[in-house]
Amino acid sequence: MNIKVVLKILGTVLFWESVLMFPSLIISIIDNTYEIKAFIFSIVLIGVIGIILKNTNTADSQLRKREGYASVAICWLAMSLLGSLPFYLSGAIPSYVDAVFETASGFTTTGSSIVTDIESFPRGLLFWRSFTHWIGGMGVLVFTMALVPSMGARSVFLARAESPGPSFGKLVPKISETAKILYVIYGAMTLILIVFLIIAGMPVFDSLIHAFGTAGTGGFSSKALSVGHYNNPWIEWIIAVFMFLFGANFALYFLIIKGEWKNALKNEEFRLYGITVLAAAILICINILPLYNYSVIEALRHSAFQVSTVVTTTGYATADFNLWPMFSKSILLMLMFFGACAGSTGGGVKFIRILVLIKSVAYEIRHTVHPNSVQTVKIDGKSLDNDNLKSIMIFFFSYVAVMISAIIIVSLDNFDFTTTFSAVLATISNIGPGLEVVGPMGNFSEFSDLSKITMTACMIIGRLEVLPVITLFSPSIWKKH
């Protein structure tokens, strides 16, 4: 691996990270709260490291797949380690491990929190905490690509490693243009959401916080009761719908902008996503009807919000689904595993992979019955070749393997099974809350440092979809030639 190329990319990313801290600093200065110094120090430190690394001389060295993978993994790690400085230095989160957990949870749009009293946080830190969701949702490297088009043709490797889903499809021939289009769509949708929330009666600052959390499908809230704090059905429905929208593939919005409505709606992944969400919302609604005095409107409001928040791996809460019947919890657990669509801001396994796996099984069954039948697995009318199938299966296995390993480590803390399992699932799928102790109204503060480190790793592994991070552990990648 050519380490210089990686360092240069890391430098660029860190430089932008320090720039992106400025809005939070400005808010701190306006409020004149205690974390101003922490922000200034972090901005200067990260900025200086970034500028030094940015000027690494990379003459005649090329970005290849391995450098692409390694850069993305290292960048995300460094971003989380350094992005946590404002929390740690200001003393808001006294433990560095906790601060990194919180920051990684932000960038990976997980939304799991170790903070027990969030409402005491100054607004500058709250803003930074939620802003990491927004940056991490669409991807930091994609962001720098949109701003620094000179990263070259091969930056496609970076986009592939960072973007959720099995393949990164370019919308237009140029990768930097593609990145720009994605961010414009992302930004515009976020803006619309902010306006809607303000109209629905949410305070302006809270609207920003919750819009960032929704857009990145993160889930950090500035309130202890999350979105439930406002007890406003309008706000809940708006956020539920937007979570669903941010959980869909952004390429579809590009098709819609181009006027190709029909093609967008024909997308098989989107259909499966839509149908699953609808079915889950209805089933849970029926299941929890008795809890809400048989008021369909009330039950649907909560079931739809919870389904949307879990399937898109956002993690906002309006109700404590810990108290719901087992059937509802099981459905939610299944949705946690599925995750959102490829090319969205959500986490999890992604519907496209589930779809391919289901079709592969059907194909295998048919092949057993008719051994000589010839058929390929098709998505949207295009057949997938064996490489695609192989990479999806490898992903699936390594995802589950990482999850099981993490469960074993976290189980050292001796929590009950549901807590342990759902905590790991919630972090690796970038959801946020799990069940029982880490349920919507609980948090992750009670875990040991070892578990927190494990789950921090899970969040990054889950966000980057396993392989980029795992590759770092291969000794051969560190060799010079």
Place this chain on the structure above:
Amino acid sequence: MKIIIVGSGKVGYTLAQQLSTEDHDITLVDSDADVLSHADDTLDVMCIKGNGASVEILKEANVAEADLLIAVTDGDELNMVCCVIGKKLGAKHTVARIRNTDYSNEYKMLKQELELDMVINPEMDAADEIARMLQFTLATNVETFANNMLEMVEFRVLESDRLIDTRLMDLTKKLPAKVLFCAVKRNGEIIIPKGTFIFNTDDLVYVIGERSDISNFFKYMGRSSHKAKNVTIIGGSRIAIYLTWILNEIGMNVKIIELDKNRCILLNEILSNTLIICGDGTDQEVLDNENIQTADAFVALTDRDEENLISSLYAHQCGVNKVVLKINRQNYFPIVKKLGLDSIVSPKFTTANNILRYVRALDNSQGSAVEKLYKILDDEAEVAEFTANSSANLLNIKLKDLKLKKDVLISAIVRNKKIIIPYGNDYIKEGDKVIVVTKTGFISDLSEILED
């Protein structure tokens, strides 16, 4: 510009590579997934898998908004169909590669009936290039500008040349002909020579001027520039056929050595006045038998680079004045040049270059943009042809008063079909064609040659 390239072979890939770095939006269409995934990994282009002549695929490539469609698949007919459909679907310009000799006399009609804007034939272009090299035996490479009025010639400085140990400004005074030294490559470094420059042996030099002046210049240097009379060609490929046609027309005698018997018969049918020898052109005995030493020029055109290299080396050793060889693999170029063989032709490279020139010419809708762009000295220097229009801010100013950027040389001005090799007191008028030499860095507008 939005450009669709159908066919991601060597030519298609080279085009995509070059054009994407020049800030065009490239969509690459090919039916081979492996070729595409390589392009997708290494180039900033959009790749679409499928048949480039199918309406559905072309629509997916957004042909309606494309400024240019370039069809360079293996099949001539596929390329034609692709361009016809592309044009019907809204592509503004189309370029097709048509290489089969059967169509070579029908280009005019094809262009008209199929509404093609450009037809390229790599073998024909390569033959043209070789013919130019053979006419100028002293030069290793010849490029023409301004409708062939102006020639730019590459040569290597020899110990016996009369320009060694003289400062350039003194040399220019002594020269009997109006020529201008544009660029020099010495020890891998590109130099745009100034007045104080002194030539060394083994420098690779580009000189520009009218043909007669360049001939005089070579005479002054003490090299006689007699035209090749007898040409021996190894390998009876399509290029050989086109080349023979051209050479016969300008009165050269051609002998073709080809291994395959059936091919020999076919060659004899097409080229009835040419001596066809059936034999292995890499076999030294065969070459000796054909008195290779007496040939004025030797051209190696077999399908295999290695064979071309070996037989060319032998001819070079035998003292053949001019040796030209075809090399397909670009990475062989430096090795071959080190062996003393400077005249290399690569049809794919030539094709890609010709299309690039066309694209750059298309792109000049505003300003005094580049009309033709040649890359010389292994792509490290550029020769660009501009037309000065009223937007250029350097009109009617004496050249010595212009503050040019470093490493920029105004090497020729064409006014009213007359060529001016410019000196300090000359100036550029509106409507002039100006030829500028720069180090690579892509100057896209004439005004950009000035210091800011």
